[in-house]
Each structure stands twice: as structure tokens, then as C-alpha cells.
Amino acid sequence: MGKTVFVFSGQGAQYPGMGKTLYENSPAAKAVFDMAESIRPGTIRQCFEGTKEELSVTINTQPCVFTADLAAAAAVQEKGIRPDFVAGFSLGEIAALAFAGMLSYEDAFRLVCRRAEVMDKAANENKGAMAAVMKLTPEKVEQICSEFEKAYPVNYNSPAQTVVAAAEDEIDGLCARVKEEKGKAVKLAVSGAFHSPFMSSAADALAEYLEGVELKDPEIPVYSNVTAQPYEGDYKALVAAQVKSPVKWQKTVENLAQQGADSFIEVGVGKTLTGLIRKIDSELKAVNIETKEGLDALE
Numbered sequence: 001m002g003k004t005v006f007v008f009s010g011q012g013a014q015y016p017g018m019g020k021t022l023y024e025n026s027p028a029a030k031a032v033f034d035m036a037e038s039i040r041p042g043t044i045r046q047c048f049e050g051t052k053e054e055l056s057v058t059i060n061t062q063p064c065v066f067t068a069d070l071a072a073a074a075a076v077q078e079k080g081i082r083p084d085f086v087a088g089f090s091l092g093e094i095a096a097l098a099f100a101g102m103l104s105y106e107d108a109f110r111l112v113c114r115r116a117e118v119m120d121k122a123a124n125e126n127k128g129a130m131a132a133v134m135k136l137t138p139e140k141v142e143q144i145c146s147e148f149e150k151a152y153p154v155n156y157n158s159p160a161q162t163v164v165a166a167a168e169d170e171i172d173g174l175c176a177r178v179k180e181e182k183g184k185a186v187k188l189a190v191s192g193a194f195h196s197p198f199m200s201s202a203a204d205a206l207a208e209y210l211e212g213v214e215l216k217d218p219e220i221p222v223y224s225n226v227t228a229q230p231y232e233g234d235y236k237a238l239v240a241a242q243v244k245s246p247v248k249w250q251k252t253v254e255n256l257a258q259q260g261a262d263s264f265i266e267v268g269v270g271k272t273l274t275g276l277i278r279k280i281d282s283e284l285k286a287v288n289i290e291t292k293e294g295l296d297a298l299e
Contacts, residue, residue: 002260002261002263003084003085003259003260003261003262003263004081004082004083004085004263004264004265005083005084005086005087005256005261005263005264005265006073006076006083006085006086006087006096006099006265007086007088007089007092007096007264007265007266007267007273007277008069008070008073008086008088008089008092008093008095008096008099008266008267009065009069009088009089009092009266009267009269009270009272009273009288010065010088010089010090010092010272011058011061011062011065011090011091011190011194012188012190012270012272013065013268013269013270013272014055014056014061014064014065014269014270015052015055015269015270016048016049016050016051016052016055017047017049018047018048018064018065018068018269018290019033019047019067019068019071019072019269019290020047020048021291021292022071022072022075022290022291022292022295023044023048023071024292025292025295026071026074026075026078026292026295027078028071028074028075028077028078029071029072029074029075029078030071031074032067032070032071032074032105033047033067033071035105035106035109036063036066036067036109039106039109039110039113040109040113043063043064043067046060046064047067047068050064056189057191058116058119058120058123058191058192059116059117059120060116061116062091062112062113062115062116063109063112063113063116065091065092065268065269066091066094066095066108066109066112067109068268068269068290069088069092069095069267069269070095070105070108070268071268072267072268072289072290073095073099073267073268074099075289076265076267076289076298079295079298081265081298083265084220084221084260084261085221085222085223085230085256085259085261086100086220086221086222086223087222087223087252087256088225089225089247089272089273090155090194090195090225090242090247091112091115092268092273093222093224093225093239093242094108094111094115095108095268096222097215097218097222097231097239099220100218100219100220100221100222101216101218101220102215102216102217102231102235103213103215103216107213107214111209111210111213111239114205114209115202115206115243118201118202118205118206118209118243119192119194119199119243120191120192121201121202122198122199122200122201122202122205123191123192123193123194123198123199124192125201126192126193126198126199126201127167127168127192128150128165128166128167128168128171128192128193128196128198129165129166129168129171129187129188129190129193130154130163130164130165130166130171130188130192130193130194131163131164131166131171131174131175131185131186131187131188132157132161132162132163132185132186132188133161133162133163133164133178133183133184133185134160134161134184134185134186135160135183135184136160136162136178136181136182136183137159137160138153138156138159138162138250140181141153141162141164141178141183144174144177144178144181145164145166145174148166148167148170148173148174149167149170150166150167150170150197151164151165151166151167151170151171151174152164152165152166152193152196152246153246154193154194154195154196154246154247155195155246155247155249156246156247156248156249156250156251157249157250157276158250158276158279158280159250159279159280160279161276161279163188165193165194165195165196166193171187175187194243195242195243195244195245195246195247196244196246197244198244199244200244202243202244203241203242203243203244206239206240206243207236207237207240210236210239210240211236213236215235215236215239218230218231223252223255223256224238224242225245225246225247225248225249225252226238226241226242226245226248227248228248228252228255229255249273249276250276250280253276253277253281253284254280254281257281257284261284262283262284262285263285263286264277264284264286264287265286265287265288265289265298266286266287266289267288267289267290268290269290270288270290271288273286273288274287274288
């Protein structure tokens, strides 16, 4: 029998109204939203009624997406579905850590709020930009990035999609090089060059913050963005390093499939990971759960 993975979505998929129908219909989801609201008043209003612009500000995006992700996972678990593994994309990894019992929900939410602050600060101090590159192999994207002083592959999403980060004055040149190589580059509407050396100061600040936070051994294996392997060793170092390290999503999904995982449930906001998983391996089953309708459709 195949194994099930909960995958937690990341920043970028947010939208006004996210999580509302789960809040209204799942006691477990409501409890997650109420927890977040008790620590950061206004979180529920931002999720359900916030404008697209308000939700796109990093210090709002991360707490709101985290809450919607964790609420969806709680609602799915409430239906009796328990995963064999968990993984999250970027921000989603913090929700995965909480769901796996490595952090209390409260500590994880506070960590996300701090993570958003330090990443926003680093983005303002170290100006950078990001672009999604399609139709080229990861190896070709790496080669193109090496031609620039400050350009890095940062999200290995699928065999034909790699996201890059670069200095603001290099991103247009990089996109032009992609086009020369018969690829396609789309600049992303983000506030910084995440998962790159541009975030080094954020990683340092996060490491300092984590000194006062307890991380327990996981109750469910959590796959790390940094290693594409289950969390082991220095947990705090992995959490801090994640913000300045590439997200090895394709390798994570491939490694999970090798462990017998064949059913992926994307919990939280949007369908981005569901789409990527299908592109990585068309034989894997992937669904997303972010509404009451999706929850009801689960077998």
C-alpha cells in the first residue's frame, strides 16, 4: 500500500478569503485560526477580508499563509487522514514542522512572524529580484547564473522550472540570456531575493531567535528544503539556513516517491505544489485541500 504525504504551500499563493470555509466548518481548523488570532490580532481579518495588496506584504503574507496551511492540515487530520511524511515549500516547511510536533503551534506561529520580519528587513537592505525560468534544465539555469556576479538558482521546482534570484541590476540581463538559450523567464512580483545569499542576515537573525525556542524530535518524518532528506542533526541550523538556501523541491518529491509515497495532499493555499508534483512524476496522485468542498471530496 502506498504512503501519503501532506505538503504545505508557500508564500505567493495567498488570496483574500483563504481558509474561510474551513474555519466555518471544521472545529480543528477554527482552533488554528483562533490560536493565531490570540497571538497576532487581525490575522483572521487579513485572511478572510484583506486585500490582495495587504496580503502581498511579507510581514502579513507569512503569518496568514502559515495559518491557512496548518488549519487545512488540521481539518484533513480531523477526517481521520494521517500522513506518513510531511514537507513544506519554503514558508510551508514551518507549518510542516509544527504539524509533525517539532514545534508547538504557538511557537511555530511566533517563529513565522519573526521569520517574516527578518526576511523583510534583509530584502530592504539587500535589494534583489526573482524570476521563474521555464523550458531549460536546472543544469542550464545554473550555467547561466554562473555568468553573472550575483545570480543564483533558488527553487528547483520541476525538471523544466527553476526559479532564480539576482541583483536588481542583473535580473533583466539574466532573463535576456534565458531567452537566448530558447528558455522563458518571468519576473516574479516578490519583495526580495529569497533563498539566496541576499538573505544571509535573515538567516543569522533567525538562528539567534531560535536559541530561545525548543525543537523536539519529529513525530512524522519532515523532509527539509535544504537537504531534500528527513530532518536530522542540528534542527535549528536547518531552519535558519533554509531562508538563504535553495529549495530542493524536485529532489524532495523524488526522494519521497522512492520511500513509497504515491499520494500527495497539498494542504493550504493554492494548487502550486499539486501542479509541480504532477510535472515531476505524472504517476503520483496529487490533490489540494483549501476549502470545505475539497475537504468533503476526500475519500
